[in-house]
Amino acid sequence: xxxxxxxxxxxxxxxxxxxxxxxxxxxxxxxxxxxxxxxxxxxxxxxxxxxxxxxxxxxxxxxxxxxxxxxxxxxxxxxxxxxxxxxxxxxxxxxxxxxxxxxxxxxxxxxxxxxxxxxxxxxxxxxxxxxxxxxxxxxxxxxxxxxxxxxxxxxxxxxxxxxxxxxxxxxxxxxxxxxxxxxxxxxxxxxxxxxxxxxxxxxxxxxxxxxxxxxxxxxxxxxxxxxxxxxxxxxxxxxxxxxxxxxxxxxxxxxxxxxxxxxxxxxxxxxxxxxxxxxxxxxxxxxxxxxxxxxxxxxxxxxxxxxxxxxxxxxxxxxxxxxxxxxxxxxxxxxxxxxxxxxxxxxxxxxxxxxxxxxxxxxxxxxxxxxxxxxxxxxxxxxxxxxxxxxxxxxxxxxxxxxxxxxxxxxxxxxxxxxxxxxxxxxxxxxxxxxxxxxxxxxxxxxxxxxxxxxxxxxxxxxxxxxxxxxxxxxxxxxxxxxxxxxxxxxxxxxxxxxxxxxxxxxxxxxxxxxxxxxxxxxxxxxxxxxxxxxxxxxxxxxxxxxxxxxxxxxxxxxxxxxxxxxxxxxxxxxxxxxxx
Numbered sequence: 001x002x003x004x005x006x007x008x009x010x011x012x013x014x015x016x017x018x019x020x021x022x023x024x025x026x027x028x029x030x031x032x033x034x035x036x037x038x039x040x041x042x043x044x045x046x047x048x049x050x051x052x053x054x055x056x057x058x059x060x061x062x063x064x065x066x067x068x069x070x071x072x073x074x075x076x077x078x079x080x081x082x083x084x085x086x087x088x089x090x091x092x093x094x095x096x097x098x099x100x101x102x103x104x105x106x107x108x109x110x111x112x113x114x115x116x117x118x119x120x121x122x123x124x125x126x127x128x129x130x131x132x133x134x135x136x137x138x139x140x141x142x143x144x145x146x147x148x149x150x151x152x153x154x155x156x157x158x159x160x161x162x163x164x165x166x167x168x169x170x171x172x173x174x175x176x177x178x179x180x181x182x183x184x185x186x187x188x189x190x191x192x193x194x195x196x197x198x199x200x201x202x203x204x205x206x207x208x209x210x211x212x213x214x215x216x217x218x219x220x221x222x223x224x225x226x227x228x229x230x231x232x233x234x235x236x237x238x239x240x241x242x243x244x245x246x247x248x249x250x251x252x253x254x255x256x257x258x259x260x261x262x263x264x265x266x267x268x269x270x271x272x273x274x275x276x277x278x279x280x281x282x283x284x285x286x287x288x289x290x291x292x293x294x295x296x297x298x299x300x301x302x303x304x305x306x307x308x309x310x311x312x313x314x315x316x317x318x319x320x321x322x323x324x325x326x327x328x329x330x331x332x333x334x335x336x337x338x339x340x341x342x343x344x345x346x347x348x349x350x351x352x353x354x355x356x357x358x359x360x361x362x363x364x365x366x367x368x369x370x371x372x373x374x375x376x377x378x379x380x381x382x383x384x385x386x387x388x389x390x391x392x393x394x395x396x397x398x399x400x401x402x403x404x405x406x407x408x409x410x411x412x413x414x415x416x417x418x419x420x421x422x423x424x425x426x427x428x429x430x431x432x433x434x435x436x437x438x439x440x441x442x443x444x445x446x447x448x449x450x451x452x453x454x455x456x457x458x459x460x461x462x463x464x465x466x467x468x469x470x471x472x473x474x475x476x477x478x479x480x481x482x483x484x485x486x487x488x489x490x491x492x493x494x495x496x497x498x499x500x501x502x503x504x505x506x507x508x509x510x511x512x513x514x515x516x517x518x519x520x521x522x523x524x525x526x527x528x529x530x531x532x533x534x535x536x537x538x539x540x541x542x543x544x545x546x547x548x549x550x551x552x553x554x555x556x557x558x559x560x561x562x563x564x565x566x567x568x569x570x571x572x573x574x575x576x577x578x579x580x581x
Contacts, residue, residue, distance in 0.1 A: 005178075006175065009177075010088055010174055013174075013181075014149070017036060019420045026490075029086070030054065031052050034085075037147045038068065038081065040396070041145070046145075046170070047145070048073060048448065049449065050079070050081065053128045054068075057118075057119070059115070062102075063106060064103060064106045066081065066128075067083045067147070069081065069132065077139070077143060078132060078135070078139050078143070080108065081144075082146055086149070087151075089150065090150050091152065094154075097146060097152060097154065100146055101144055109163045111129050111133050112136050113133075116133060122546050124496060124555070127553050127555040131556070140166075140314055141230070144167060145170050146169065146170070149174050149177075181399075189295055189296045190236065190295075192294045194292060201219065202218070202287070203217060203289050203290070203291050204216065205289060212332045213329055213331045213332065215327055215328065220273070220324045221323065222266065223319040223320070223322070225324055226309040226313035227313075228297075228306075229307065230314075236298070255304065259312045263319065263321040266323060273324060274302060274326075274327050275299045275326060275328045276298050276329045277297045277330055278331065278333060298340065309324070329343060362463070364466060365426065368393065368471060368474070371466070373390075375388065375389075377389070377422075377524060380523075387417055389423075389424065389478070390418040392424065392425040392426075393426065398420075402414050402418075428447075429454075429474060430454035432474065433474070434502075435477070435505040435509075436481070436505065436509055438509065438564075439564075440564050441558070441560055443498070443502035444498070444558040445559050473517040473521070476518075476520035480509075480526060481505050483525065485498075487535060488504065488535070488538045496545055496546070499554075500545060503567045504534065504537050506564065507537060507541060507567055508534075511574055532575070533574065541567055541570075545557065545567075
């Protein structure tokens, strides 16, 4: 990669951050950067989700600083994010990196000691620290992510302990982000050096099959699988079976009992795992073929087995006698995306896996994408060009398509026809649908969990492609949510913007019995009477949100149906001239 290419990428990254800040003027550039990078790492599987929340506070002789967090679904791993944005390809000095990691470590200690009471109770930072403190007894590891648009030679470093827990530091600098975001790939490859990890894995290799793939039959040490899950977690299990595997951490009791009581019979009792990989290095030895490395390993069936082994190792159970049979399918690059979901589908066909688990490239989302490229919004003013609402079925699609144009003039034309403010993705669509459908508690669960619930509850994996009316109505719901959120943001209430917006939209729709979605599509804006009423409605909603029962956590309270019930019961008397659908 040349310096020019890296500088161009950094400029593009900065433009994307500025676009977000322009769309949400109250958003700090640092937070926009963290959210942007976090979205790509969620798609990559390195993160399950991310709550962007900045905190900087002196504590004793230390400085506490963090930019966001997430706790894995099984409650065992705490992800903490810190960032240094604005370096613009300049080096991130080792001293600064050390300082960032040290401050995140101080934050972890701050949470462990339950010092949220030192923070403003109505602030998101209070909720963040309280949430982590309450989760602390179950945590087994911390993973620190450093996001930066600067350069550093470091990628990963292991800290002995942070706040008493084993800790891994992961650095995402501009070079690494360029590889992830600009390559068009959804994932950074997992490269596993089996030999370097101290394992010798004998295997058998099939002849190459007609489609260019071949298989390895291997006997994997249980400890190897546990170690891999410890390092990569859901990323190891993520590819194309995400909805299923994000019921992560669920330990099968039968598997756990075999591991503990009869480890020598694990090979006989367990069906093993089915996996895919892009490449493998094999070595012929006097005793047979031995596996040395695997590139882009993904376990497509056997997630519970892997998680159960990891859980047992964490509890100190000896896995020395545990052997796991594995079929590893080696697939060429050009067939990876098409074959993996089918292997996953058939491998899981006898398990209790719903069709929604394989949502990936469903007819529904492909249909939304198609309508978003063919339906135009009529000009709303003099000499205003027609525009489209651009649906990103795959993150980064917008930029990939824009970059196909080679001249500045054609790129500007693309920008005019597909303005950034009218771009939305799958998690956005779920949020708009649920806020309008009176399910704000689902919106408040977070983008990824909300999307998974939508996928499952609505049967999107099996659903036929939507018609054009559905697409227009979805855009109308997007207009409602975005405009309500924008109005609330300008009130400077301070914190809980997303939760307040979701409940405010639901209360307005509930009270009015719906809105005229066709008119909203035509006019591309909310009726002025509703816009005028939003601040007062939001203020009343926020009073409910920030008054959880027994002084509980606001963020967790907003996720409960009881919270929405209380908001709904509060009522709202709409102006007489408000449009009723």
